Each structure stands twice: as C-alpha cells, then as structure tokens.
Amino acid sequence: MVLTHFIGGQPVAAGKSFPIHDPVTGTVVRHAQEADPEVVDRAVRAAREAARDWAALPVAERAGWMRRLAEGIEARFDDLVAAEIADTGKSLDQTRTLDIPRGIANFRAFAEIAAQRPDDAFHLSGLLSYTVRRPLGVVAVIVPWNLPFLLMTWKLAPALVAGNTVVVKPSEHTPGSAAVFAEICADAGLPAGVVNIIFGYGSAGQLLVEHPGVDAVTFTGSTATGTAIMNAVADRVKPISFELGGKNAGLVFEDCDLERAIEGSVKSVFTNGGQVCLCTERLYVQRSIFEEFCARLASRAQELEPQPMISAEHREKVLSYYALARSEGAKVLTGGSVPTFGDHRDSGYFVEPTVVTGLSEWSRFNREEIFGPVCHVALFDSEAEAIDLANGSDYGLAATLWTANLDRAHRVAQRLEAGLVWVNTWYQRDLRTPFGGVKLSGIGREGGTQSLDFYSEPTTITIRLEQPDA
Numbered sequence: 196m197v198l199t200h201f202i203g204g205q206p207v208a209a210g211k212s213f214p215i216h217d218p219v220t221g222t223v224v225r226h227a228q229e230a231d232p233e234v235v236d237r238a239v240r241a242a243r244e245a246a247r248d249w250a251a252l253p254v255a256e257r258a259g260w261m262r263r264l265a266e267g268i269e270a271r272f273d274d275l276v277a278a279e280i281a282d283t284g285k286s287l288d289q290t291r292t293l294d295i296p297r298g299i300a301n302f303r304a305f306a307e308i309a310a311q312r313p314d315d316a317f318h319l320s321g322l323l324s325y326t327v328r329r330p331l332g333v334v335a336v337i338v339p340w341n342l343p344f345l346l347m348t349w350k351l352a353p354a355l356v357a358g359n360t361v362v363v364k365p366s367e368h369t370p371g372s373a374a375v376f377a378e379i380c381a382d383a384g385l386p387a388g389v390v391n392i393i394f395g396y397g398s399a400g401q402l403l404v405e406h407p408g409v410d411a412v413t414f415t416g417s418t419a420t421g422t423a424i425m426n427a428v429a430d431r432v433k434p435i436s437f438e439l440g441g442k443n444a445g446l447v448f449e450d451c452d453l454e455r456a457i458e459g460s461v462k463s464v465f466t467n468g469g470q471v472c473l474c475t476e477r478l479y480v481q482r483s484i485f486e487e488f489c490a491r492l493a494s495r496a497q498e499l500e501p502q503p504m505i506s507a508e509h510r511e512k513v514l515s516y517y518a519l520a521r522s523e524g525a526k527v528l529t530g531g532s533v534p535t536f537g538d539h540r541d542s543g544y545f546v547e548p549t550v551v552t553g554l555s556e557w558s559r560f561n562r563e564e565i566f567g568p569v570c571h572v573a574l575f576d577s578e579a580e581a582i583d584l585a586n587g588s589d590y591g592l593a594a595t596l597w598t599a600n601l602d603r604a605h606r607v608a609q610r611l612e613a614g615l616v617w618v619n620t621w622y623q624r625d626l627r628t629p630f631g632g633v634k635l636s637g638i639g640r641e642g643g644t645q646s647l648d649f650y651s652e653p654t655t656i657t658i659r660l661e662q663p664d665a
C-alpha cells in the first residue's frame with residue numbers, strides 16, 4: 196500500500212515512495228510518497244486558492260465544519276486507531292482512550308471557543324476602538340511522530356476555525372492517521388484546498404516552511420528542528436508557534452501521598468514509552484522518602500510492558516543514553532538494556548523501562564532530552580533546593596509536584612520556570628488553557644483563545660464618536 200498526498204480535495208500520486216516500519220516488528224507496513232518541490236508548490240497553491248472563500252465564511256459556519264469533521268472522526272474511529280497503531284506500535288488502550296478521542300475533542304473544543312469568543316471594544320475620551328481578527332492565510336503544520344493524530348488536530352482545528360487554510364506535513368514515520376483524515380475531509384465535503392496533506396521527510400517540511408506562499412508555521416518537535424525552521428523563515432519574518440522539547444522535573448515532597456506520587460510518576464515517566472514532550476525525565480525526591488521512593492518506582496518499572504520506540508534510529512538514541520548514564524557513573528536501579536520476548540517483538544524497537552540515580556546535575560544525561568522510558572532520581576533537602584534543581588535546565592516545558600501541602604503547592608508552582616505545572620496529577624488537560632513552554636521548550640502558547648490569537652492577526656479600528664450637544 197502506498198499513501199498519496201491530498202491536495203485540492205483530491206489524492207495526488209507523485210514523488211518517490213519511502214517505507215514506513217511497524218515499530219513492534221521492524222517490518223515495513225506501508226509506503227508513502229515523498230513530496231518534491233513541485234508537490235509542495237501544488238499544495239501551497241491549492242491552499243491559497245481556497246483561502247479567500249474559507250476566510251469569508253462566518254465563524255459559525257466554520258465552527259459547523261469543525262463539528263462535522265469531529266463526526267467524521269467518530270465514524271472512522273476504528274480505522275484511525277488501526278492506522279495509528281500500525282505506525283507507532285502504541286497500545287490499543289492508549290490509542291482508543293487518548294490519541295483518537297483527543298482528535299474529536301480538539302475539533303469540538305475549538306468550534307465552541309471560536310464561536311463564543313467576544314470581540315474586544317474600548318471606549319475612551321470620545322473614541323471607540325474595536326478589534327477585528329483576520330486569518331493569517333496559509334499555515335504550514337509540521338507535526339512529529341509521538342502523538343501524530345492528537346497533535347495534528349490540535350493545530351488544525353484552531354487554524355481552520357480561525358479562517359486559515361493549511362498544508363500539513365506529518366512525520367515520515369507516521370503518515371497513516373493523516374491519510375485517513377484526508378478521506379474524512381473529502382467525505383465530509385470540506386471545500387477543496389482548505390486542508391492539504393503532503394508526506395515526506397524533514398526536507399519536504401523544509402521546502403514547505405520556506406515556500407513564499409506560506410504565511411505562518413506551527414511546529415511541534417525537537418528543539419534542533421525548531422531552530423532550523425526559525426532560520427528558514429527568518430528572512431520573511433513569518434509568525435511561528437513552537438512546542439519543542441522538554442527535560443521535565445517531578446518534585447516529590449515528603450508530605451505527599453506516596454502511593455499516588457509513585458503511580459503518578461510511573462505515568463509521567465513511562466507513558467507512550469516516554470515519547471511525550473511532557474514526560475518527566477528528572478525526579479527530585481525529599482531525603483526522608485528517597486530510598487523507599489526509588490525502590491518502589493524501580494519495582495513498578497520492572498512490572499511494565501515495554502513499549503516500542505518509534506524507529507531503529509530512535510532506539511539507538513535512547514540506548515546511547517543508557518550507555519552514557521553508565522559511563523557518567525550512574526547507578527542503574529532497573530532496566531538499561533533491550534528486553535527479549537522470544538517472539539516477533541524481538542525484531543522491533545523496544546528498550547527496557549529504566550530508572551537511574553547518582554548522576555550530577557551537570558551530566559549530559561541530566562541535561563539533554565532523551566525521549567524514552569527513562570528517568571534519573573536525585574534527592575533534595577529543602578523546598579528552595581528543589582525549586583533550584585527543577586529550574587536548573589535549559590528547557591522549561593512542564594513540571595509536576597507531589598505534595599499534600601496546599602500552600603507549598605501554590606508557592607512552588609509559581610516559582611517554577613515551566614509553561615505547565617501539574618500538582619498531584621500529570622497530563623490532565625483543559626483545552627481552553629495556554630499550552631507551551633519557556634526557554635528551549637518553545638515560543639508562544641497554543642490552547643483556547645491563545646491558539647486563535649496565534650492563527651489570526653488583529654486590526655484595531657478607532658472611530659471618533661460625535662459628542663451629544665451639551
């Protein structure tokens with residue numbers, strides 16, 4: 196099976212085909228075609244042609260289209276689940292309860308947020324100023340492989356409801372759910388050119404973001420690629436929204452509910468094989484509970500079913516950090532290697548869930564994003580020390596606090612250099628809230644009205660009001 200691009204409402208077969216591997220077995224599951232400069236140009240032109248009419252629709256009508264796309268996703272739920280699992284090797288449970296439902300929720304949420312958003316108006320000294328928002332035009336949507344459908348729709352829904360047309364470039368590892376989504380758009384009768392999807396490697400993404408017909412770029416992925424995109428669009432000063440890497444800290448205070456903190460940390464470290472930008476890679480535990488926490492976390496990690504990494508290369512990267520931990524002097528509490536199953540999974544891309552301790556804060560292991568099922572656990576004595584440790588990173592995406600002390604929760608949360616702080620929970624989301632990170636973790640925020648602000652430009656109109664006769 197060869198996946199083709201979706202341009203101007205039609206499948207478009209063009210370009211060399213490249214293989215997509217099943218991470219569970221390492222075998223090729225399908226091929227997709229690689230967008231060359233001509234395909235990229237065609238997709239951008241299709242998006243431009245559709246842009247004026249789509250932008251001219253009342254927001255309530257575009258919101259109606261978002262609800263229809265949500266219904267289309269519901270109708271193709273099982274196909275999307277199958278496509279996502281084939282490309283990523285995710286668990287059925289996670290795919291059915293998180294990845295695909297979030298696609299539906301993304302379209303529904305932004306339909307409501309956009310339809311209900313009031314315009315700004317200010318009245319001062321005989322002047323009435325009000326703001327109208329216009330879409331940016333054609334938005335390039337570049338998404339990674341870890342949560343392919345969730346992240347694609349997280350960007351598409353607000354971009355579209357704000358009146359933009361889009362060209363999407365999914366990751367070369369995970370085109371499957373985007374291809375099903377193209378069929379959903381066509382079946383729903385979405386106007387041709389509003390959504391265009393092209394496949395290919397990073398080079399196709401680079402061609403897309405550089406294209407002069409692209410007005411803005413929204414990207415989730417590695418900080419290195421974010422930097423490359425920033426350079427590529429710098430001379431045209433295109434607006435960018437970046438959600439990049441993380442090296443997230445979890446702070447476990449001695450007054451916490453320990454059972455809850457351990458189970459929560461198991462989730463925050465190992466969900467999706469640690470391949471979520473929000474996952475915790477640095478745990479800091481207060482001295483009095485450090486030994487017990489480490490022993491129980493390691494024991495829970497041993498019980499977990501290993502999950503595959505997305506690719507052979509990514510597995511090599513994660514394993515290289517396991518080796519680095521040893522060479523930097525870590526004590527490996529559990530894992531650190533490749534699991535053997537004695538079945539078809541032995542040719543897949545698995546690594547063991549791993550917990551290490553004993554490294555300096557300045558070790559490469561503790562400073563670089565690994566993006567695998569692994570964390571380092573260190574101890575702290577005081578609240579101030581815990582805050583300094585958490586903030587001692589080049590990244591600033593998310594942090595998690597485990598404490599029963601409400602005052603401490605508020606105090607510490609407000610001092611953490613992170614875009615997102617969870618207290619006594621992890622990765623529970625209200626889609627109306629700002630989402631994104633500081634430092635190397637990104638630029639801007641998406642979520643709720645912040646997404647609508649990114650995907651549109653305000654024009655302020657000021658009118659002098661006639662004063663009534665005295």
Ligand SMILES: NC(=O)C1=CN([C@@H]2O[C@H](COP(=O)(O)OP(=O)(O)OC[C@H]3O[C@@H](n4cnc5c(N)ncnc54)[C@H](O)[C@@H]3O)[C@@H](O)[C@H]2O)C=CC1
Pocket residue numbers: 337338339340341364365366367395396397398399400401402404415416417418420421423424438439440441471472509512564565566
């Ligand atoms: N959200 C996050 O925090 C994510 C972080 N990563 C990190 O990045 C590392 C590398 O993974 P990759 O798959 O290579 O991520 P990546 O950031 O390079 O890829 C993400 C997307 O960007 C595209 N892309 C790559 N180079 C591009 C360019 N120059 N211009 C435009 N688009 C481009 C890719 O084709 C893909 O669609 C991982 O090991 C992990 O550490 C990966 C995925 C998500």
Ligand SMILES: O=C(O)/C=C/C=C(\O)C(=O)O
Pocket residue numbers: 339341342346349415416438470471472473624630
């Ligand atoms: O929007 C979400 O719920 C999750 C976002 C996660 C990422 O951006 C990521 O892992 O890259």
